[in-house]
Amino acid sequence: MGIRAWILFSGPGLVKDTTDETFANSDRTLRFSLAFDNTRLKDFALEMVISLVKHIEEEKPERLGGEHFDILQFSFRHLDFTKISADEMNFIANNLKDYLCVALCDEDFYALSTEILKVLLRLHFKQELQMKDVESFLSSALILMKQNNLPKCLESIATYLVDLKREALESNFDAVKRFLSTVVVETRSKLGEEAPDDELRLTELLDRIDVLPSQSP
Numbered sequence: 001m002g003i004r005a006w007i008l009f010s011g012p013g014l015v016k017d018t019t020d021e022t023f024a025n026s027d028r029t030l031r032f033s034l035a036f037d038n039t040r041l042k043d044f045a046l047e048m049v050i051s052l053v054k055h056i057e058e059e060k061p062e063r064l065g066g067e068h069f070d071i072l073q074f075s076f077r078h079l080d081f082t083k084i085s086a087d088e089m090n091f092i093a094n095n096l097k098d099y100l101c102v103a104l105c106d107e108d109f110y111a112l113s114t115e116i117l118k119v120l121l122r123l124h125f126k127q128e129l130q131m132k133d134v135e136s137f138l139s140s141a142l143i144l145m146k147q148n149n150l151p152k153c154l155e156s157i158a159t160y161l162v163d164l165k166r167e168a169l170e171s172n173f174d175a176v177k178r179f180l181s182t183v184v185v186e187t188r189s190k191l192g193e194e195a196p197d198d199e200l201r202l203t204e205l206l207d208r209i210d211v212l213p214s215q216s217p
Contacts, residue, residue, distance in 0.1 A: 045078035050088065053095045064099045069112055072096075076116055081123065089129040093120045101137040105144045110153040118160060125175045135179060139186040146191075146202045154202065161209045168211060177211045184210045 052071050056064075064072075081089070097120070103113035123129045138157075145154045161180065168176035184206050191203070 041078050042080045042083065045075040046080075046084060046088070049075035049079065049092060053092050056099065057095050061099075063102050063106070064109070066108075068099075069103075069109055072116055073112060076119060081119075081128070086129065089123060093124070093129045093131045096120070097131050097134050098137050101134075101141040102144075104138075104141045104157055105148065105150055105153050107150065107152060110150075110156050114156045114160060121179075125173065125179070127175070135182040136186055139183050139190060142183075142187050142202060142205075143190050154205070158205050158208075161205070165209045165211060180209050180211050 048071055052068065052075070056068070061068075096116070100113045100117045100120075103109040104117070106113070120129070120131060121134070124131045124134065142154070142157070144150075145157075161183070164176055165180055167173065168180065187202070187206055
């Protein structure tokens with residue numbers, strides 16, 4: 001069942017009574033609008049993402065597809081992160097992080113996966129959740145972008161990482177500095193003796209986001 005069908009055929013409580021339903025005919029177009037109860041919508045978004053992550057945990061798909069990202073996009077748009085427990089956030093983040101990093105290398109999903117990863121990393125830096133080994137997963141994604149010549153994918157995450165470095169230096173945010181430094185060190189280590197990446201310029205990106213250049217190998 002697609003995301004739209006899932007919303008419309010969800011259990012009671014998500015949609016208000018029919019007095020809030022509006023129909024309008026215009027030039028063969030039927031416009032249908034529903035007024036959602038805001039609190040219930042946030043609860044429903046959490047139920048959806050928890051159910052999805054449990055399904056992913058059980059099924060262990062090789063990668064996420066369009067239906068997965070439809071649900072994630074809807075859920076993350078409406079989640080109230082101040083009302084989600086630490087255990088729930090850790091469950092969501094740690095089961096999604098590797099799939100999101102793989103999706104960073106998918107030309108159909110890299111933009112959305114970058115946006116979702118940015119949300120989770122912000123919470124990670126604020127210690128509202130703990131994503132284990134996320135630096136290693138991200139560095140592996142960078143290597144995969146280089147190996148498969150994916151410039152759009154690299155550009156998307158590179159823009160975020162460069163902005164993240166600027167914010168970290170301006171605010172002296174140690175958690176972000178440690179994150180960037182680890183990503184740089186691990187990616188350089190994985191690059192090893194590979195041929196120069198003239199097209200994607202991954203090594204140039206590493207230099208740009210390195211917050212401790214004097215300590216780089």
